[in-house]
Amino acid sequence: MIRALGAGLLAALVAATALPVQDRVPVVAGLEEMTRDWRFRLRGPLAPGGGVLIVMITDETAASAGGWPLPREVLARAVSALREAGAAAIGVDLLLVDEGGRTAADARLMEALALPAPAVIAVAAEAGKASALSADESAGLLAASYDTVYWPADAAPGSVEAAPVSFLLPLAPFRNAARLGHVMLDMGASGQPRAMRLAIPLGASFVPALPVELVRMAKGAAPADVTVLPGEGIDLGGLRLEAAQDFRAGINLLGGAGHVETVTLHALLDGAVDTERIAGRAVLIGTNVAAVGDSFATAFAPDVTGVEVLATVTDNLLTGRALREGTAAMGLGLVVILAGAVLAAAAGWWLPGRWAALAAGVLVLAEGTVAQMAFTSAYLAVPVVLPALATALGAGGGAALAAVNRARGGQAQPAREGRQVATIMFVDMAGSTALAESAASDVAVDRLRRFHRMTEQAVRAAGGRVEKYMGDGAMAVFAQAGGVHSPPVAALTAALRLCRQVEAWNVVEQKKGAVPVGIRIGIHAGPVTVARLGGDDLPDVTPTGDTVNVASRLEALAKEEGAVIAISDAVAAEAQGHPRARRLLKGFQELPPQQIRGRQGLLPVWVRRTG
Structure with a gap:
């Protein structure tokens, strides 16, 4: 054991x-991802917390505005409308990287992003290679990063291990007017979004994720109030965002497409959206324009847009429901x-x-x-x-x-000479004389061999060892050192199994016209003396003593009582003391204390009259 x-x-x-490295083993990662999908589906959709609103740029919006890319004048009007309606925070999930040449429109968008408090705009990020940023771009990214970091005592500043990341920043006028937040998602083996890094190391500072910046603004915390806690997460002026060692927070999917409350941008500009739906909420502007916006398969839907995933992450952070990995x-x-x-x-x-x-x-x-x-x-x-x-x-x-253990006899045999405790079982094949008289000698020998094999199989299966064969009988030993059960229970288990095997064997043999055989078993437990007996030519190390003699006498008593199995009270008491073994005594009858030949005093005995 x-x-x-x-x-x-x-x-x-x-x-x-x-x-710790399961995500790097494709088979394990793929299976884990599959089981996570099962867990989402078993749990079912979750109601959003209500703190997030999506303003979606649809195909209709783009058509009404003159096509794609959306004119910046239109985007500026949308941001201004959200401010006027009282949005707590505004995030723009659009990469403002094309020059466009529309100076007046750019100026209006810059003004809308900057006042009265900066909005947050998207920074594309891709793991796998380091950025080749200009000095101005690096300065802009660092200006938007969190630099108040509480490093653990055993970690030096800038010591967080992370894969290299390349960044694609908005044009300088926009990144200087707004806050920046990366929109890189960690994808699973099947290409589904599984997590988002709340912050990406950049030297000794950290570039926040766009949802983190949205939550910070919605909660009214200033950038100076933010503390990055490597190995734990981010503290937004009292609101703790938990994350794994690499700042990864699992995405707790809320539902399929449209599960987070969504309005269209053209409805917003047409005044068709009540200000009550906007006031006090974190608002994300994104797109589902065909062939433009990104979309992902999730456990709930085959095509959830990128802005909906970011809105889910934002909701997770606001409500404290991000998956904890x-x-x-x-x-x-x-x-x-x-x-x-x-x-x-x-x-x-x-x-x-x-x-x-x-x-x-x-x-x-x-x-x-x-x-x-x-x-x-x-x-x-x-x-x-x-x-x-x-x-x-x-x-x-x-x-x-x-x-x-069973193949070796469970190591149940006494291993060395001396006194020790064991359970002894004697087995005898009843009816062997009639078998010898009615069958040819080779048939009788064959059936005797079969009986010996069944005896050995039953004994080994219970963790015992056949010590010796004696004609049509055998002696088995179940020692304290081995076996699956306690030795007395193991011996009783072997006896019952052997009885069932002999019964099944008789059914088959009788159909062939053979004489059925019976079985008698005696079991006793107690101290034995392992002694070296025999002569020089045939030495035999075997258990001897009162326990062996009593087990042999019990086998003879079974014959006198017309029983199949006779056990001593020591064996019965051991079975009664184990709840799972009590069922083994079913069918046994306790006899009045018996006088055992060659032994003083009376011995309580239990017998079973049928196999």
Whole structure:
């Protein structure tokens, strides 16, 4: 059993070691992403918090404004209308990078973005290569970054590890008039948006995500109030945004396309949107114009626009519902891995193959239930693939060790000379004389061999060892050191299994016209003395003593009582003391205390008269 638990711990160690790098293993990452989709669908859509509004530039909007790209005069009017309606924060998910040459319109847009408080506009970012920014671009990006950082005692400023990122900034007039926020999403193995980095390291400063800047503005916090906490998240003047070590916050999908409240830009400009729908809310301007706007497949819909994903992230941050992939999720994942692997290893050791597989399946289902509950109630993205793998490995390891243990006889035989405790079982094939008289000698020998094999199989399966064969009988030993169950319970299990096997064998043989055989078994538990007996030519190390003699006498008593199995009170008491083993005594009858030949005093005995 200890070795089985060791196998479970080893399986847990393997899975725990892989946990920090699971996203880098394509198979694991793909399966994890698939299970996360299942969790979203099982949970169902969530109602938005109500703090976010999308102003969508549609094909109709673009057509009415003269086509795409949208004239900046129109965008300036939209931003001004939102300010007049009392929007708490305004974000523009458009890359203002084309020169256009419309100076007056550009000036009006710059003014709309800057006053009375700067709006936030999008910065494109792509991981994989470093930016080649001009000095002016670098200055503009740093000016929009957070530079109040609380570095842990064991980390030097600028020591956050991150993949290189290239940035595409808006034109200088716009980036100087507004705040900047990156719109880079972390994509899953299937191309679905899974997370967003709340901040991207830039030297000793951090470039915020556009939703982070929106939340900061909506909450009325100044840039100077922001503190970046590497390894924990971002503090927006008292509002803590949790994130993983790399500032990644999982995207908690709310629903499909249109789930976040949306109005069209042309409806806004036409005065068809009540100011009550805008006042006090974080507003995002984006587009779903065909062949222009980006769109993504999610668990809820095949085509959710990029601005809707950003609105979802903003809602997550405002309501505290972003998926947590950091310490808490990984910690719970480690607990699930350890518990699942160890319990599965124990199941593999204690239970037969099919039941062990069923137990492992139940454990995986329980792990999935825990992950779903944590996902729904605490927004924890607890891993499920590696815990399931650890459970499977634990069950397999426990079962393999149990099989080896049984194949070796469970190490149940007394290993060395001396006094120790063991359970002794004597088996005798009743009716062997009639069999010898009615069948040819080779047939009788063949059936005797078959009986010996069945005896050995039943004993080994329960963790015991056949010590010796004696004609048509055998003596088996179940020692304290081995076996899946306690030795008396293991012996009783083997006896009942052997009875069932003999009954089934008789049914087959009788159909062939053969004489059925019976079986008698005696079991007793207690101290034995392992002694070296025999001569020089045929030495024999075997258990001896009162326990062996009583087990032999019980087998003879079974014949006298017309019983199949006779056990001592020591064996019955052991079975009664284990809730799962009490069922083994079904069909047994307690006799009045018996006088056992060659032994003083009376012995309580239990018999079973049918197999």
